[in-house]
Structure formats: structure tokens, C-alpha cells
Amino acid sequence: PFPLEEVRALPKAELHVHLEGTVDPATLLDLAARHGAEPPADTVEGVQDWYRFDGFPMFLERYFAVLELLRDPEDFATIAERYLDTAHAQGVVHVELHVSATGHIAEGGKAWAPIHDGIVEGCQRAADRTGISWGLIPDMSPHLGAAVCADAMEEVFAHDLTHLLAVGMGGPTDTWRTDDFSPIFRRAESLGIPAVSHAAEHGSAWEIRHAVEQFGARRIQHGIGVMADPDVVALLVERGIPCDVAPGSNLALHAVDSPEAHPLRRMLDAGIAVTLGSDDPPLFQTTLLEEYQRAWEWCDLDMDGMAALARSSIEHSLASDADKSTWL
Ligand code: ADE
Numbered sequence: 072p073f074p075l076e077e078v079r080a081l082p083k084a085e086l087h088v089h090l091e092g093t094v095d096p097a098t099l100l101d102l103a104a105r106h107g108a109e110p111p112a113d114t115v116e117g118v119q120d121w122y123r124f125d126g127f128p129m130f131l132e133r134y135f136a137v138l139e140l141l142r143d144p145e146d147f148a149t150i151a152e153r154y155l156d157t158a159h160a161q162g163v164v165h166v167e168l169h170v171s172a173t174g175h176i177a178e179g180g181k182a183w184a185p186i187h188d189g190i191v192e193g194c195q196r197a198a199d200r201t202g203i204s205w206g207l208i209p210d211m212s213p214h215l216g217a218a219v220c221a222d223a224m225e226e227v228f229a230h231d232l233t234h235l236l237a238v239g240m241g242g243p244t245d246t247w248r249t250d251d252f253s254p255i256f257r258r259a260e261s262l263g264i265p266a267v268s269h270a271a272e273h274g275s276a277w278e279i280r281h282a283v284e285q286f287g288a289r290r291i292q293h294g295i296g297v298m299a300d301p302d303v304v305a306l307l308v309e310r311g312i313p314c315d316v317a318p319g320s321n322l323a324l325h326a327v328d329s330p331e332a333h334p335l336r337r338m339l340d341a342g343i344a345v346t347l348g349s350d351d352p353p354l355f356q357t358t359l360l361e362e363y364q365r366a367w368e369w370c371d372l373d374m375d376g377m378a379a380l381a382r383s384s385i386e387h388s389l390a391s392d393a394d395k396s397t398w399l
């Protein structure tokens with residue numbers, strides 16, 4: 072059986088989780104009530120049902136509906152604090168929270184500074200109690216277009232940069248071939264902020280090469296399409312670029328048809344660095360520990376395999392070397 076308590080006790084980093092994707096059904100109902108907004112369903116069970124998706128487009132539509140219910144700084148503080156507590160209870164020592172910055176700013180018409188400050192307030196409340204380490208990865212939703220994302224990210228760069236570990240790319244990838252997002256990543260780099268990117272979640276290995284070569288991505292979220300292209304496998308292995316894999320998400324969004332079809336084992340065997348993340352845990356009825364359990368079951372790993380994945384998450388985090396050495 073899966074050694075739950077032993078895996079919980081391993082110091083772990085969570086590098087692939089979206090803050091807005093941590094809103095559980097009860098919290099979503101609270102948010103709607105607070106704002107006098109119509110919830111998508113009236114009960115926890117109803118929202119749980121609403122959190123079941125036919126595929127990626129339906130998921131994105133509902134994910135953006137959750138964003139719309141996050142409005143004032145205390146909304147952001149509450150969900151950030153809650154998630155860091157949830158992570159801490161699973162033995163997580165460091166969380167890199169992806170935040171859908173362009174979704175709030177460009178699509179939602181909200182200002183970044185109060186959102187950022189609310190998130191920081193919530194994270195600091197949790198960190199003061201538990202000692203958990205954290206940082207933020209504001210990310211872009213490319214369906215908004217490069218020009219819109221560039222403007223929105225300038226608003227991000229004009230505010231406090233202290234807690235930004237990276238800038239990221241999420242969402243659908245269909246505009247990647249027509250729009251040039253690379254100047255936004257170069258601008259971030261000029262400010263000392265590295266890049267990470269979702270790629271090859273539903274799409275091809277080409278997206279990974281594009282994220283690495285055009286965006287300068289230091290880590291790839293998902294990357295499960297990599298095995299179709301040996302040259303891209305070699306690119307990741309040679310450069311030591313990890314994939315932050317979220318098996319439960321991949322199954323929930325039908326990025327793979329079955330556990331047997333998931334490439335995690337083949338990625339590990341090919342020498343690709345892997346970390347495990349929960350992506351949008353309550354939306355996919357998962358937790359980080361359940362992701363370790365999936366890796367255990369789907370890849371037939373033992374406790375050494377669990378420890379290697381936990382260590383990998385810390386080594387590939389964007390935390391300081393001093394912090395990493397205290398966890399390893
Ligand atoms: N944003 C939140 N979750 C995501 C996912 N699984 N893929 C792309 N963008 C996302």
C-alpha cells in the first residue's frame with residue numbers, strides 16, 4: 072500500500088499549482104455570497120459537479136468563472152492563506168503559486184496591486200504560523216493576445232517584484248504560432264525574473280521547444296507530449312529542464328485516456344527531471360499527496376522513487392540555495 076505518512080514526512084516543494092485553482096466548492100459559494108453574485112450551483116455537491124469537465128475548453132471557461140468571483144484583496148488573502156495551510160499539512164515546505172495575472176487584469180479589468188498585496192498578506196499570515204516558504208508566478212493566458220498580455224504584465228512589473236519567482240505562460244497554446252510572446256519574457260529577464268511555461272499538455276512536443284528557445288523557460292508545466300519527439304527529450308535532458316507533471320489533472324482533463332497511457336514512467340526512464348504538482352486540486356478532486364500516490368501506482372515506484380521526486384521538487388524550485396540546503 073501507498074506509504075502515505077512516510078511520503079507526507081518528506082520535505083516537498085509544490086511548483087505547479089494555480090492559486091485560483093485552489094478554490095474549493097465551499098469557498099466558491101462563500102465568495103459568491105459575499106459579492107451577491109449568482110453561483111454556478113447552490114450547493115457544495117452542485118459545485119463539485121460543476122468541477123467536472125469534458126475537456127480543456129470547458130475547464131478554461133469554468134476556471135475563468137472562478138477568477139470572476141475573486142474580487143477584493145481579502146478574497147485573495149483568504150484563498151492564499153488556506154492553500155498554504157493545506158500544503159503545509161501535506162509536508163510541503165515551499166510553494167510556487169501561479170497566479171493568472173493577465174486573466175484578472177486584462178479579462179477581468181481588475182488592478183494588479185491590490186490583488187498582489189492581498190495574496191502577499193495571506194501568504195505571510197500562513198508563513199508566520201507554519202514557516203512555509205512561498206513565492207509567486209504571475210502568468211499569462213495567451214488567448215488574450217500578446218499585445219494585451221504585454222500591457223497587463225507591465226502593470227505587474229510596475230508593482231512590487233520582491234515575491235515574484237518567475238513569470239509564466241498558462242492557458243491554451245493556439246496563439247503561440249501567430250503571436251510573439253518572447254519580448255514579454257525578455258522584458259521579465261531584464262528585470263531579473265526568470266520564465267516558466269505550460270507546454271505540451273494537450274499539444275505537441277513542439278510547444279516545449281518553443282517555450283525553451285523562445286520564452287527561455289527554466290521549467291515546463293506538464294510537458295507530457297514530450298515523448299513523441301526524441302530531439303525534445305534530449306533538449307530537456309541536456310539542459311536539465313524539469314517538467315512539473317500533474318497526473319490527476321491530465322486524467323481529469325482527458326489529456327491522457329487512462330493511467331496506463333500516462334508518459335510519467337517513460338519520462339523518468341528517459342532521464343527527464345520531473346516534479347509533481349496538483350495544478351488545480353479541488354477542480355480535479357486531487358491533492359499533492361494523491362499525485363504522489365498516482366506516481367507510486369502508475370509507475371510502480373518504491374519509497375526511494377518517492378524520495379527522489381520530493382528531492383527533485385526542492386532542487387528544481389526557484390527558492391534560494393540557502394533555503395534549499397535546509398530542506399534537502
Ligand atoms: N491554468 C490553470 N490550470 C491550467 C492547465 N492545466 N493548463 C493550462 N493553464 C492552466
Ligand code: ZN
Nearest residue numbers: 087269292350
Ligand atoms: Zn497548470
